[in-house]
Amino acid sequence: MNFHIYHVLLFLAVQTPLAYLSGCVSRDYNNGGTVCVCNGTYCDYIGDIPKVDYPKVLVYTSNMEGLRFQKTVASFQNISAELRDPADIVIESHRSYQKVFGFGGAFTDATGINVETLKDDAREHLMKSYFSKDGIQYNVGRVPIGGTDFSTKYYSYDDGEPDPSLKKFALDSADFDYKIPCIKVAQNLTHGKLKLFASAWTAPKWMKTNGAYHGGTIKPEMYEAWAKYYVKFFNEYKKNGIKFWGVTTGNEPSLAKFPLVLFQKLASVGWTANALAKWVAEALGPILHKSGYGDLNIMALDDQRFYLTWFMDRVFQNTTAKNYINGTAVHWYYDTLFPANLLSQLHYKYPDKFILATEACKGFFLSRGVKLGSWSRGEDYAQDIIEDMRNWVIGWIDWNMALNPAGGPTFLNNVVDAPIIVNGSANEFYKQPMYYAIGHFSKFVLRDSVRIESSQSSKVWSIAFKRPDQATTIVLLNRGKVDQDITIADAKKGLLTLTVSEHSVTTLLYW
Template identity: 30%
Template structure:
């Protein structure tokens, strides 16, 4: 009854002929956390956001976060079964106030957020296994596969992608998971390794809709798995090995190029200039740790037929202030990446503990979307939870991004993006990075209303 009365009040505020507008607000002072809010009559002066649903862009696949080995272990061993079931339902469905994650990412073997370093075909130093006789999903069957199966059972629409942090050490110049490059004589073996993973995960009930060839291919970390793969190597592995093998096997799994930061758009452009490799690539994946989100569009202009994906960003204690970090995440990840073409947007770890783990090497102060205390299984919902919730809870798989234009004044601090859901509903997300409240009017077909957004606040409107 309370929700009904509130909806009626909102409808009255904007006119009897308009459909009711629901609004959900999060503020940098944490006094509002995806809290119901009310709209007002149109503002006479100030910023105007004009929505044109006839101008449509990319079709959305969803929002989500990675189920790393550390996250999966924590959820399965740091909580009771009832606690875990409740959290998984909250993350992967829209029941009640669930986030409705529809996209996730797995690591093929270990990342830094694993309790040990491993591949799926480890060999003693000096030994090789080109026929993959030693290949095994056993490490993933412990926690990652059960956690992912549960997520898929809760949300059958969930799409799962996967990325390796390193080839098995015996395929590399270092004979180690740490640092090094892929040896040319093992390009074919690495492709077989990737396809074997896809086939065996499918047999486990987990279809992999997309692969990236290598996580962060221009980075060789010194204390956890990684592998440098320059554009020429990526093109040769995709064009001569992985692409043809997936095709020969009749597998529909897509190949996404790059999977690294915004600051080096020249690298995916270079790889994609290889015509043989290009015909097997369906999209380009990006991370947030350097550069500007506009790089996504820079590459998309050259290859408009390719999908854009945003596949990793992590919050951390280097930026703990909500009033600073919440608007940054909205401007760059939720709003920025989608305005620059992203069909899907992923955070890094879905869950970490109060010590920012489990991890082995790498980041010492990364946050998960949620923090789970393994002493008692309690859950803390972090900045990332609410930032992503402003999109994932309301923007459904299959939605189209639509045009949302604003006034010419760029000093307002307002960023926005709009979507048309498959059911005909409209979603508008607005963020205010300014230090003062901002008043604005929203105009759309059959709809006109006003709102005052607090400093460092985010609001999602749906109607």
């Protein structure tokens, strides 16, 4: 995305009122669901959420049959009904848990490349679909430090001959063409509410023990240079008007330590717990503070639940590292093998350290690539968000925000799926069920909402929050093949009865 095009898109994002139509233009690719098609002249938006007075309840539903954020209104019955009819779900707003940070996706090179293939009006629709008040209101973004497998090549910001003083450090053209322009548009659409955190996949080869972008570890004598590399990155982005909220200690060290054949060429830096703690304690933490970035939230791990809690136990044995680290970043891959209660175990051991889910995608392993319209993939997203947030996770960040129909570009052919698929040749993009699944949380569960106690039903997955505006939000997931009649009791409001359609995600909102 060159800067001329970026400024046009930024102007549109700030100045252009859209003529909103409500319905999804659906298309069926025979993958167990449908996509919603957007182009330069039309896109579906949920729009503003109106406030309703008691006893009314707003009900928004998306399902396999094609509903997308369909709004209906239900009503609470008198409080005495609670005693006559035991509820499936009981809301106890006086019992509260973690505060919500937010939801979002990653500003990968692939995301920017695909956004660029669209003409201005369609680009505007895509970015507004994610970040505007009429879209699903993403408010968190992950920014790669250098290249990833969803780039067009391996690269760092200081390639070539060894340069421990980092005199040759320079951002790549991908930052100026893809990442920075998209971030700037998102910043404007969120009116400055976008929180960014950075993650590095790999270091310059001369910093690493194996001299390669993939595998290996950081040479101990390069610990300080590797930390200063981060500072250089933050300085360069600051020059471009981009400030960061946080940083992780590096994407998936497991890729270097336990590489599956499928992923062994992915850019990576391996860490043992002791080595990571030493680097944070003696280099990253103090150098960030000394360089004016002491307010950054440092998140350790950035890897799978498999590492909970044994890896973090070892990291936190280094008390200096523990004092610098604000939280733990976790990924969703193989969550079916490692239960969500590992997250709660970590929280109860270290209640002063937050937990943030920092990467997820479908199509990464056995059923690889894009499945246009797959409703089950949307259900997987919704279930994982509920499981994570019932176990103290403060937010949930997706992987690529936009890919092409082949699941890329990815120079390593590591094709996966994404919530939005871009068909640049047709100047259109497709909102997948995953997009709507995330939206049932990101649109309604505002930053600084607090998770509140809600009993679990055998009929549906559920979770509840109290928002800063004192509204209560409940998200229901029905993965079953039949509709479910659900009763919800809130001692302060009464009893609510509704039918949750089969294979659906439903969000309730009431004041």
